[in-house]
Every structure is written in C-alpha cells, then in structure tokens.
Amino acid sequence: MKFDFLEIGILDVLDIVFVAIMLYYLYKLVRGSAAINIFIGIVIIYLLGKLTALLKMEMLSSVLGEFIGVGMIALVVVFQQEIRKFLLMLGSTNLTSKNIFLRSFNLNETENDSKYLSEIIKAVKDLSKKRTGALMVFQRNTQLDFVKDSGDEMDILINKPILQSIFFKNSTLHDGAIIIEGNKITATRVILPVSNSREIPLRFGLRHRAAVGITEKTDALAIVVSEENGQVSYLKNGEFAIYDNYDDLQKKLKADLQ
Numbered sequence: 001m002k003f004d005f006l007e008i009g010i011l012d013v014l015d016i017v018f019v020a021i022m023l024y025y026l027y028k029l030v031r032g033s034a035a036i037n038i039f040i041g042i043v044i045i046y047l048l049g050k051l052t053a054l055l056k057m058e059m060l061s062s063v064l065g066e067f068i069g070v071g072m073i074a075l076v077v078v079f080q081q082e083i084r085k086f087l088l089m090l091g092s093t094n095l096t097s098k099n100i101f102l103r104s105f106n107l108n109e110t111e112n113d114s115k116y117l118s119e120i121i122k123a124v125k126d127l128s129k130k131r132t133g134a135l136m137v138f139q140r141n142t143q144l145d146f147v148k149d150s151g152d153e154m155d156i157l158i159n160k161p162i163l164q165s166i167f168f169k170n171s172t173l174h175d176g177a178i179i180i181e182g183n184k185i186t187a188t189r190v191i192l193p194v195s196n197s198r199e200i201p202l203r204f205g206l207r208h209r210a211a212v213g214i215t216e217k218t219d220a221l222a223i224v225v226s227e228e229n230g231q232v233s234y235l236k237n238g239e240f241a242i243y244d245n246y247d248d249l250q251k252k253l254k255a256d257l258q
Helices: 010-030 036-054 058-078 080-092 107-129 160-166 206-217 246-257
Strands: 134-138 152-157 177-181 184-190 221-225 232-236 239-241
Touching: 036 058, 107 134, 107 160, 107 221, 107 246, 134 206, 160 184, 177 206, 206 221, 206 232, 221 246, 232 246
Parallel strands: 134 177
Antiparallel strands: 134 221, 152 184, 177 184, 221 232, 232 239
C-alpha cells in the first residue's frame, strides 16, 4: 500500500507551522471564554475533514466539507465578539509604545512596574476599606483612544495619594473610569461602553458593566471597587477573574500586563 500523501516538503512544513501559529493565537483569543469549546470542536471537525480527504473517503469528506461551509456563517455569529476584538487589536496595536522585545531585557522597567503596581494595590485596599467606588482600566496592546476622547487627558505618574484624590467622592474627577498606561494615568472621567450581557449578576451596577464592556471589546484589564460593599473585582476578557488575596491580585495583574 502506498501513502503518497505522506511525502512532505519544506513548504509543507512551513505551511503546518504557520497554521499552528495562527491556531495558537486564535486559541489565546478565546481562551477562558465560553467560545473555547466551540473553537476546539470546529478545529476537530476541520482536521477530520482534511484527514478523510487525504484517505479518499469521499462521502464522509463531502459531508464534513458541506458542514464546514455552512458553519462559516454560524462561526461569524458565534464569535462576533472575538472577531470584533481581534480586528480592533489588529487595527490599533501600538508596538512602539509597548516595546515588548526590549522590555524583556530591561530590569529597571521590571522594578518600576512592581513599584507602581504596589502603589495601585495599596490604593485599592484603602478605597475598598472606605467603600469608595473606583474603576481603573489598564491598557495593553489595544489602543483606547476611542474611549479616552470622552474624558480628560492626563499625564500623571501613579502613586497611592493621586489615586485616592481622583476617586475621592467630592472630587470632580471621580466620575467615570481612569485609563492607566504603563506607570501613568493618561485619562480620567472616561465613559466606557456598557456591556448588555445577561450573565452579569444583578448585584453589580454600571461600574461593573462598564468594566465588562471595555474588557469584552478590547484586551484591556480592569479593576473595580464597589461603592456599596467595598468588594474589589478584577476583569479580563469580559469575565470576572478569581484571585485569593491582594498579593495574588498584584501577581496576576503584573503577569497579564507583561
């Protein structure tokens, strides 16, 4: 028996590598969301379709091919949030501001990151204790200019007293969210898109819905301090992330921002 389809050249290897990289990044995009199981199912069906075509199982290959063809329309519907997020990231990624490659070799940058994150966590503790409402949004790869324009542009180095003064109840800046880029606050009084998801528990108000909304539409992170009970929520990919304590929250925030 001859297996002519097993003859693999350099271009075939490159083809496989590029597809694997693409699937990896698609997986990262939907990881942790409800869409992950659907994504895995689609990948399995696609691979089965290719395998049956190689083995010349014409009937099964034809059925799977038709299923995949029709499924493309359903794919757009199911993954509309992820597709929107991917296209937004693709169109507004600012590689120069992140300096991702250089940051990995910059020890001083890492030390500064730990310092300002520590100031943020200290401020969050204090705000929680005093039950002062707060909404902090951390920019990552996706530029947030489309929401920053709704607020006041700032250029303030982060420290605990600054954060406390911004979210002080009688402050003119406490309404809305603040945008944090690196170790600076770049905007205050920002109006965020509010999520319409029905999965958000009713006990959460507009601050939490706004945090879910911005983390659904972009790759930003958000920390919310509840004005009602002082509860601190950490949001990523449109979902509430679980953490054990403030030290754990700081570690997760640092890891997600790298």
